[in-house]
Amino acid sequence: MFVEFLRSNKIVAGLLAIIRIYLGYQWMTAGWGKMTGGFEARGFLQGAIEKASGDHPAVQGWWAAFLEKVALPGADLFTFLVMWGELLVGIALILGVFTNFAALMGIIMNFAFVFSGTVSTNGQMILLTAFLLVAGYNAGKFGLDRFVIPFLRHKVMERKNRLKGVIAEAH
Known part of the structure; x- marks a missing residue:
């Protein structure tokens, strides 16, 4: 019942737009700050790896192993991904375009930081x-998703129908 309320109520869509824009602003300013402030992931990664030791580690061993074996050797790539990821997630959330994908990428980054x-x-x-x-589609209802999602659905249906026609002709 609550999920359906989140997914269909117009007032909730307005509240979600406020939340979406707030989150977008947070992501966009963080990404822009990293891009203009000389961010380099190597120091952050090394600090996280160090937090995996001691009596009460803040970082789990499996995550520290990932950071040490994968992220740290690829620190330049992770620097690029974090800066651009934060900026693009922020812009997408503010505009309400590909809202669900942007939110998914944002929550993945948040969990990685945690x-x-x-x-x-x-x-x-x-x-x-x-x-x-x-909330799904309702989260981007008062954004560009209102136009982009129906357009993409139409294009997908056109392709699907064209493919059905090709298959029918082949038989």
Whole structure:
């Protein structure tokens, strides 16, 4: 019942738009700050790996192993992905375009930061993003998704019907 309410109510769509724009602003400014501030992931990754030791580690061993074996050797790639990922997720959420995909990528980044021992606003952002994801299309209803999603659905149906015609002719 609550999920259906999140997915269909117009007032909720308006509240979700406010949440979406807030989250988008947070992501966009974080990404822009990293792009213009000389962000380099190597230091963050090394700090997260160090948090995996001691009596009460903030980072789980399996995640530290991933950071040490995969992320740290690919620090340049992760620097690029974090900066651009944050910026693009922010822009997409503000505009309400591909909202669900942007929210999914945002929550994945939030969880990666939490797994790396960074609390900050990540918990709050995860909670708010969960509402966007559960709401589905309604989260982008007052955004560009209102136009983009029906257009893409139409294009997919056209292709599907064309493919059906080709298959029917082959038989």
